[in-house]
Amino acid sequence: MHKRLVVVSNRLPIAIFGDEIRGFEVRSGTGGLVTALKSTISQTKSAWIGWPGCGSEVPFKSLLLNYSKKANFELIPVQVTEEEILRYYRGFSNKSIWPLFHDLLGQFSFNPEDYETYRSVNKKFAGIIAENNRVDDTIWIHDYQLIFTGHYLRELGIKSRLNFFLHIPFPSFDLLRRFPRKIAMMEVLLDYDHIGFQTSVDKRNFISCLKWLVPEAKTVSKRQESIIHYANREILVGHYPISIDFNEFNNLAKTKETSDTAWFLKENINAETMVLGLDRLDYTKGIPERLRAFEKLLEKYPDVRGRISLMQVVVPSRLNIAEYQELKSELESLAGRINGRFSSGGWIPIHYQFRTLDRVQLVGYYKAADIALVTPLRDGMNLVSKEYCASSSNDRGVLILSEFAGSAEKLRKGAIIVNPYDIDLTADAIYAAFIMSVEEKEHRMKILRAEVRRNDVHRWVRRFFGEE
Ligand code: GDG
Numbered sequence: 001m002h003k004r005l006v007v008v009s010n011r012l013p014i015a016i017f018g019d020e021i022r023g024f025e026v027r028s029g030t031g032g033l034v035t036a037l038k039s040t041i042s043q044t045k046s047a048w049i050g051w052p053g054c055g056s057e058v059p060f061k062s063l064l065l066n067y068s069k070k071a072n073f074e075l076i077p078v079q080v081t082e083e084e085i086l087r088y089y090r091g092f093s094n095k096s097i098w099p100l101f102h103d104l105l106g107q108f109s110f111n112p113e114d115y116e117t118y119r120s121v122n123k124k125f126a127g128i129i130a131e132n133n134r135v136d137d138t139i140w141i142h143d144y145q146l147i148f149t150g151h152y153l154r155e156l157g158i159k160s161r162l163n164f165f166l167h168i169p170f171p172s173f174d175l176l177r178r179f180p181r182k183i184a185m186m187e188v189l190l191d192y193d194h195i196g197f198q199t200s201v202d203k204r205n206f207i208s209c210l211k212w213l214v215p216e217a218k219t220v221s222k223r224q225e226s227i228i229h230y231a232n233r234e235i236l237v238g239h240y241p242i243s244i245d246f247n248e249f250n251n252l253a254k255t256k257e258t259s260d261t262a263w264f265l266k267e268n269i270n271a272e273t274m275v276l277g278l279d280r281l282d283y284t285k286g287i288p289e290r291l292r293a294f295e296k297l298l299e300k301y302p303d304v305r306g307r308i309s310l311m312q313v314v315v316p317s318r319l320n321i322a323e324y325q326e327l328k329s330e331l332e333s334l335a336g337r338i339n340g341r342f343s344s345g346g347w348i349p350i351h352y353q354f355r356t357l358d359r360v361q362l363v364g365y366y367k368a369a370d371i372a373l374v375t376p377l378r379d380g381m382n383l384v385s386k387e388y389c390a391s392s393s394n395d396r397g398v399l400i401l402s403e404f405a406g407s408a409e410k411l412r413k414g415a416i417i418v419n420p421y422d423i424d425l426t427a428d429a430i431y432a433a434f435i436m437s438v439e440e441k442e443h444r445m446k447i448l449r450a451e452v453r454r455n456d457v458h459r460w461v462r463r464f465f466g467e468e
Pocket of ligand 1: 167168242279280315355356357358359362379380381382383384385387
């Protein structure tokens with residue numbers, strides 16, 4: 001389809017393990033974007049540009065070269081120093097943009113030096129893209145860490161069509177107003193030719209922010225996509241909900257390995273109903289609120305005690321940021337307190353695991369879960385909710401989903417929708433799922449699976465590039 005697709009993201013889709021003595025190993029990464037694009041990228045002639053996740057103490061160039069040959073796409077590293085990571089990634093990206101764009105103003109802070117470093121790292125990315133640019137490349141830049149990269153590519157004279165996709169939500173004008181460099185941010189976004197958002201709400205927010213902040217930009221809106229006329233150029237803006245490879249999860253869920261994992265889990269959990277929570281460690285995911293909702297369920301509906309357990313898997317993430325360490329401690333003490341209060345006999349209400357699962361384990365956990373509790377306070381899309389449906393190959397799982405997850409826009413028909421701030425009603429939703437008839441479960445899950453199957457990740461790519 002494309003001459004050559006060049007994907008650009010903060011991190012390359014790999015992780016490097018080991019040391020000089022034991023030797024190094026390159027493994028495929030596990031983040032949302034990697035999972036989403038993996039199959040597309042290996043099927044077209046592609047390159048991926050990003051930070052390899054390590055410094056020059058690791059011989060990453062030769063490691064990446066070897067990995068590229070096996071993976072069938074080129075990996076091009078951008079070297080970023082410790083100091084830059086501190087300011088560009090942990091600082092501006094994750095203390096300013098991330099909380100503000102997730103509506104969590106309380107966690108938002110702004111440091112001008114971090115902002116300057118963010119811009120200079122974006123410029124560095126642009127330099128590497130330009131160095132490797134071939135005529136006819138389709139350049140696709142991803143996410144909030146690289147908003148200014150398109151602008152610097154233009155400064156370098158790159159004329160290629162520039163595509164950008166934002167994986168996180170776009171805030172309303174009332175929130176963006178708080179951001180000290182808001183006009184600059186809106187203007188550099190207009191250096192792209194095509195901007196994609198996850199949901200119609202994000203797209204609407206962006207257009208309304210433009211009206212206030214860049215009034216000379218004129219928008220002509222259609223149903224799916226809009227055209228912005230600005231500085232004698234046309235910028236296409238659309239919403240394209242990211243998805244997953246349905247068949248991959250569906251097929252994996254039917255294997256003996258995932259069945260064995262699911263069986264082992266159920267045997268050990270010692271309760272007839274297993275509720276699953278699976279999230280990266282992040283304050284946007286609503287994990288403390290979820291544990292409190294589960295506690296409320298046990299308080300309000302004593303008949304579930306001894307019969308239902310929550311398996312909460314928290315995947316380590318951003319641990320060098322203080323807020324994330326604090327969240328980890330909060331979760332450990334919450335789970336401990338609730339277990340201390342309700343455990344009896346061999347039954348434990350909350351099984352808390354702080355770990356990374358491999359792919360087979362992941363699908364095994366989805367398969368074992370009678371109920372998935374996906375309750376972010378705000379989420380761009382949320383792939384876990386879709387992966388759960390694709391792995392529920394027996395049609396019996398129940399999805400409880402936050403109305404603030406982007407995926408709720410399309411999954412609201414089959415899921416039980418909750419407001420994660422409403423602890424009481426979330427507890428009621430878990431109870432409703434617990435007592436739900438098999439017929440209703442099957443009916444709802446069939447709707448969900450049909451939706452995820454129809455709108456899979458391949459369609460996301462095709463829709464973004466206007467191929468359907
Ligand atoms: C951002 C946006 C948007 C998680 N733990 C393990 C594991 N994972 C995989 C899941 C899923 C992905 O990571 C997580 O994706 P989410 O969408 O749930 O969340 P974010 O990481 O916050 O992703 C989000 C996404 O980008 C894509 O646009 O949906 O809104 O915040 O695919 O399966 N995978 C394995 N082991 C784990 O322990 N193998």
